Amino acid sequence: IELIDADRRHFRLADALEEFGESEKGAVVTYVLIDCPPSLSLLTVNALAAAQAVIIPLQCEFFALEGLSQIMRTIETVRTRINPALDLQGVVLTMHDRRNNLTNQVEEDVRGHFGDKVYRTVIPRNVRISEAPSHGKPALLYDLKCPGSQAYIQLASEVIQRERARPQAA
Numbered sequence: 001i002e003l004i005d006a007d008r009r010h011f012r013l014a015d016a017l018e019e020f021g022e023s024e025k026g027a028v029v030t031y032v033l034i035d036c037p038p039s040l041s042l043l044t045v046n047a048l049a050a051a052q053a054v055i056i057p058l059q060c061e062f063f064a065l066e067g068l069s070q071i072m073r074t075i076e077t078v079r080t081r082i083n084p085a086l087d088l089q090g091v092v093l094t095m096h097d098r099r100n101n102l103t104n105q106v107e108e109d110v111r112g113h114f115g116d117k118v119y120r121t122v123i124p125r126n127v128r129i130s131e132a133p134s135h136g137k138p139a140l141l142y143d144l145k146c147p148g149s150q151a152y153i154q155l156a157s158e159v160i161q162r163e164r165a166r167p168q169a170a
């Protein structure tokens, strides 16, 4: 709410990150990952204004598709008005359950629409992932071998590959 009347309200995060890069003498910051809230607010717009690329996690549920078209419209608006360099890195399907018809239908729709933008890796619905926070641990430290953690490791390598292929990437 305080941001509403602020100068450069869409660029507060971008400005802060720039300063951070300059003030941390000796520290080399290569990548900054910004985790966003699910709603499209001024905070989300600040993240999109500061970012070079976006990763969209998508739950394999019907209403997620509506959210996806909404975020795509927002990205387009941010591109035209605020940050022309903003790239869609990819869409990651999560809470995936092969036995569920809806999951397969959502996957087919999203891949049909977004093609290669959808990562090959999908994150399965996995109880070990949901247990991890209650032990105060990230999933990879809680259970490295579980299918969910293994999928996240595979996703990370796909993300790194795409970053290397992006022309403006470091």
Ligand SMILES: Nc1ncnc2c1ncn2[C@@H]1O[C@H](COP(=O)(O)OP(=O)(O)OP(=O)(O)O)[C@@H](O)[C@H]1O
Pocket (backbone or CB within 6 Å): 036, 037, 038, 094, 095, 096, 123, 124, 125, 126, 127, 129, 130, 131, 133, 148
């Ligand atoms: N692959 C998965 N399998 C099972 N449960 C999962 C999985 N991924 C996430 N969860 C459960 O869903 C909860 C929310 O996940 P997460 O915090 O990643 O979602 P989020 O969309 O970032 O939520 P928020 O909007 O609160 O930031 C987790 O605490 C976990 O219990």
Ligand SMILES: [Mg+2]
Pocket (backbone or CB within 6 Å): 035, 036
């Ligand atoms: Mg979150």
